[in-house]
Amino acid sequence: MARIISIALVWLLTTATAAATTLDDYLPKDVTYNPDISTPKEVLGYEVGEWHVRPEQLVRYMEVLSEESDRFSFEITGYTHERRPLVLVTVTTPENHQNIDELRDAHIALSDPNRKGDPDNAPLVLYMGYSIHGDEPSGSNSALLYAYYLAAAQGDKIERVLQDTIILLDPSYNPDGLARFAQWANQHKSQNLVSDTQHREHVQPMPRGRVNHYWFDLNRDWLLLQHPESRARIANFQKWKPNVLTDFHEMGTDSTFFFQPGIPSRKNPNTPDENVKLTQTLAEGHAAALDEQGRLYFTEEAFDDFYVGKGSTYPDVQGAIGILFEQASSRGHAQDSINGVLEFPFTIQNQFTTSLTSMYGAHANKRWFNDYQQRFYDNALAAADKAGFKGYLIGDSTDPARVNEMLNVLSQHGIKAYALTDTIKIDGKTYPANESYYVPLAQEQYVLIRAIFMDQQSFKDNTFYDVSAWTFPHAFNVNFDKFDGWSIKTADTPWQKPATQQVELVQNAYAYAFEWHNYFSPRTLNRLLQAGVHVRQANQEFTAKTADGDYTFTPGTVVVTRAYQEHDWADVQAKLAEIATDNQVKVHAITSGLTPRGMDLGSRNLSPVKPVNVMMLVGTDANMYEAGEAWYYLDRHVGIPVSMVDTDRLNRSDLSRYTHIIMVDGRYSNLNKHSADMLRSWVNNGGVIIGQQGGAKWLSQHDILGAKFVDDKTFREAFKQEDLSYGDMDDFYGERRLAGAIFEVQLDTTHPLAFGYPRASLPVFKDSTNAMVVPEAPFVTVAKYSEKEPLLAGFTAKPNREVLADKAAIVAHRKGSGRVIAFADDMNFRAFFYGSAKLLSNAIFLAPEVRPTLSDEENAEAAAAEAAEAAHAH
Secondary structure, three states, X not given: OXXXXXXXXXXXXXXXXXXXXXXXXXXXXXXXXXXOOOOHHHHHOOOEOOEOOOHHHXXXXXXXXXXXXXXXXXXXXXXXXXXXXXXXXXXXXXXXXXXXXXXXXXXXXXXXXXXXXXXXXXXXEEEXXXXXXXXXXXXXXXXXXXXXXXXXXXXXXXXXXXXXXXEEEEOOOOHHHHHHHXXXXXXXXXXXXXXXXXXXXXXXXXXXXXXXXXXXXXXXXXOOOOOHHHHHHHHHHHHHOOOEEEEEEEEOOOOOEEEOOOOHXXXXXXXXXXXXXXXXXXXXXXXXXXXXXXXXXXXXXXXXXXXXXXXXXXXXXXXXXXXXXXXXXXXXXXXXXXXXXXXXXXXXXXXXXHHHHHHHHHHHOHHHHHHHHHHHHHHHHHHHHOOOXXXXXXXXXXXXXXXXXXXXXXXXXXXXXXXXXXXXXXXXXXXXXXXXEEEEOOOOOHHHHHHXXXXXXXXXXXXXXXXXXXXXXXXXXXXXXXXXXXXXXXXXXXXXXXXOOOOOOOOOOOEEEEOOOOOXXXXXXXXXXXXXXXXXXXXXXXXXXXXXXXXXXXXXXXXXXXXXXXXXXXXXXXXXXXXXXXXXXXXXEEOOOOOOEEOOOOOOOEEEOOOXXXXXXXXXXXXXXXXXXXXXXXXXXHOOOEEEEEHHHHHHOOHHHOOEEEXXXXXXXXXXXXXXXXXXXXXXXXXXXXXXXXHHHHHHHOOOOOOOEOOHHHHHHOXXXXXXXXXXXXXXXXXXXXXXXXXXXXXXXXXXXXOOOOOXXXXXXXXXXXXXXXOXXXXXXXXXXXXXXXXXXXXXXXXXXXXXXXXXXXXXEEEOXXXXXXEOOOOXXXXXXXXXXXXXXXXHHOXXXXXXXXXXXXXXXXXXXXXXXXXXXX
């Protein structure tokens, strides 16, 4: 029956010319259109595809349709970083709008195993979303056509759909990126379209329109929720629990058109096989319509559905069907391809066609989609009973900030966690009451919970388009264990975001101190510096007298003394209380500079902290994503303004303005010998240079970093190359690739760069084989990959793991008067590796405590001089 219906969909659509320029060229002819509904041209002043729509035009058109059509309800659900509105249009019949809350409740009942939902009478819910990559604009431009069709189309077919369906139209997943690309493409458009692939219109500068304001790929943030666009979208998703979510993309210009299902062996193991059958049913409708138009397309040959943080996969583990569409991109208005000139209207037509087939195909199988969703959640609850354990324990008493940040993300996904009311011990780990949490499996989001906590290491198919691991407790560096005890005592209500607690200071203390283990301690320190407060930081442990008795402070503790303040002490106390409250950092009042144990507060080991000026090299040479992550972390989580300088301007820049320079992953081919000489001289004169991945490699290659990277030959020779056939080639290179896994490093917790870390073992994200040979010089290796088994989650072939084991992951040393710090990995992957991100703050604020050079003789002389100075002081 589904096949017959899908073939019938062909008649809904008519063949479009390769260069559609009028609305009639796009629209199916089997319905009539309400003349009272404004066309896109009547509002925008041009035909769809003639220019690239800007986000404000898209929003305005949705507003106009909502004013003209009683099928439409318009709302703003949030704002981007650049304060562009995030729009959601709800489309259904006027009668349905009158009781929309009741209809939503009837649909939500399908996903609640404790309620008896009605698949026959509950409405179908479709989330139609477009262009999460801003420079893949055919999606958002086709949303203009789809919105017009929904508002203006008249006839039995569309009326039946609207009676049974709630359509959530999200015309732009990424308005900031779309705005950036629309501006670029439009400003380079000629009256006579230039299709030359080398034409400037088709070659975007950095940052490209693909990314959001902070240069993040939002299609990797559905699960991580680090950005307002994602948080608003997931709030809508969880509010409605749609049956289908569409995700319209573009790919290389020489391709054709792709729709799912993708490669069968690369779906997430938590996705039911029936999900693929439903996807195939919709695919038949797409194929039939595209066949009628004579369009080329393909399925099942590309694009995996493994990472559940992408738009096409996130719905799959929640009883819905996520569908990825990939259209060959004109990346402008027209571009040459192996298939001829690809024009923008042609790309829009394919996205509009499959928008309609998605809607009509889902409606034709409404009962199946609703029934599947209900069975998905019923089966999930049953699977929870057979999982072999009852839930997960999570916690880290050293830092409630990281724990709360993780729980906040889980809560937005509808996952409940409950505070422990009794302390529990498992496998040598203690989960203290009121500081630890229990995530029971027996809840509606069981499948998503298993996906989030998944630490799988072996796979049938080892080729990954994206990452192979994203285990949340590892990313946030919190303890976690499976719990299978007979009983557990928890709070009655699930975790909710805690209210801000006012920090009250004991007045007129001798000094105040806060420890470094809180995730937001660096931001607290930086804001104090920006306010002109004199602060000092401890490089060793000490016990001080406080208003609450003797307290032992860990290395890295920040102390605000009454001494040396340039502002009135009362003003300093007020500012400290304000900043500590904003960051929820606990402040201790110290009553005396004379301590019971360890250094006194006048010790040279409690050094003043100076304000920092940070520069980061960016541009075509630097990895855009990694640069964006560092920018985001320092800007949003630490409050440091970052000067971003393109590599082709470095040689003309005044480096004396900066205390720190960051080089993230990249090739840095624009830098020459003069660049290296400049940076080397700057470091020797006291600068701190921080390299990550390719940036660290560049520093090594130019004799600034005193550590060598393991060469490619070592990894290559670790794999056997005998007895291989031609057909083994893809698998062979796929196995050698480290596509994104979680590794364990062992920190030297006595090293200043590891201050504030609760444990020696630290999970880090690894997406390359970058690793450093452990330097011969002592005291410069901060962290090494675990010797026995460094892999914690995800896929990495055994030969790669064996080479990486016990290699250096973090190296730091003095060079002249400056410091060089190298990370083999991205410490702030996608902004959600909270556990390792603070290492970048440590590299900034604690760099002065990095004392060893690469010369044992120099270190010995420095140690002797320091001892003599200390003796002289007595």
